[in-house]
Amino acid sequence: VFFLLPASLCFDVYYYTRSWIIFKLNSAPEHHEIRVKDVQRQVREWNINSEAVPMCTARPGWQSISFREAAYKKAFHKIQINMVDILEIDTDEMTVRCEPLVTMGQLTHTLTELGWTIPVVPEMDDLTIGGLVMGTGIETSSHKMGLFQHICVAYELVVADGSVLMCSETENRDLFYSVPWSYGTLGFLTAVKIKIIPAQRFVRVEYKPCYSLDDIVKTFTQETTKVEGNQFVEGVMYSLHSGVVMTANMCTAAHPGQVIL
Numbered sequence: 001v002f003f004l005l006p007a008s009l010c011f012d013v014y015y016y017t018r019s020w021i022i023f024k025l026n027s028a029p030e031h032h033e034i035r036v037k038d039v040q041r042q043v044r045e046w047n048i049n050s051e052a053v054p055m056c057t058a059r060p061g062w063q064s065i066s067f068r069e070a071a072y073k074k075a076f077h078k079i080q081i082n083m084v085d086i087l088e089i090d091t092d093e094m095t096v097r098c099e100p101l102v103t104m105g106q107l108t109h110t111l112t113e114l115g116w117t118i119p120v121v122p123e124m125d126d127l128t129i130g131g132l133v134m135g136t137g138i139e140t141s142s143h144k145m146g147l148f149q150h151i152c153v154a155y156e157l158v159v160a161d162g163s164v165l166m167c168s169e170t171e172n173r174d175l176f177y178s179v180p181w182s183y184g185t186l187g188f189l190t191a192v193k194i195k196i197i198p199a200q201r202f203v204r205v206e207y208k209p210c211y212s213l214d215d216i217v218k219t220f221t222q223e224t225t226k227v228e229g230n231q232f233v234e235g236v237m238y239s240l241h242s243g244v245v246m247t248a249n250m251c252t253a254a255h256p257g258q259v260i261l
């Protein structure tokens, strides 16, 4: 409590301030190229010196939002990918381009200030774009918008020979569809282009209490398969026989007395 919480707060303040300054100065794209070249250099050096040992990202297990210890990393050749910046927001194309260590908190704070969001927002602030692409990501809008990879339109990777590959629906299509769930086995992710949508100021939530397992399954199925509305659907079980299904939609105004900020 006395060390971890203050240390974590200081780290968050440093991290968000740094991203904000870099974004405002619009200097990140220039640094991105340099950072990609640095990843390429490390991979090429691995090819010359230590190919017998597999590569992995140098990110330590304690930084990952996972219960797994990632002990395998100890014996692997570590590649530093310190890429933490939002590179470009294109409101005409309705996309945002990010580096892999951009977190959900960082991205949503930046986008919502500008009136935008991404269609699937995995709920923990510290989840990273890289982890959500290479593993997978899901959230309460996924019944309509799909998994995290379904809102991604292009990836940039450094592959095992040190070259940079871009992939999308129209370029290196097979690679584009193989990247999600690949857990870093196809290359190091260095940038991702993601769809954005307009964000409204409020979300109106409705709670539907359920008092049996059949009831909650029926309600959840009905609400997730509705064609109109229900941008977000979530369910919580309190016991085997009681739970609640929550449905929600973005809205521009809220009624006084019904707002939880």
Ligand SMILES: Cc1cc2nc3c(=O)[nH]c(=O)nc-3n(C[C@H](O)[C@H](O)[C@H](O)COP(=O)(O)OP(=O)(O)OC[C@H]3O[C@@H](n4cnc5c(N)ncnc54)[C@H](O)[C@@H]3O)c2cc1C
Pocket (backbone or CB within 6 Å): 057, 059, 063, 064, 065, 066, 067, 081, 100, 122, 123, 124, 126, 127, 128, 129, 130, 131, 132, 134, 135, 136, 137, 138, 139, 183, 184, 185, 187, 188, 189, 190
């Ligand atoms: C309490 C809790 C709540 C959670 N809530 C949600 C949720 O709401 N929605 C959801 O979708 N998930 C949730 N998760 C699961 C979470 O999505 C996964 O644990 C995710 O993989 C963690 O992301 P990370 O950013 O820490 O990535 P990591 O665990 O660091 O990475 C995941 C994988 O991607 C690879 N990888 C990462 N970056 C790169 C890169 N640049 N190049 C190549 N490979 C790379 C890693 O090697 C690893 O194999 C939750 C997990 C926990 C513990």
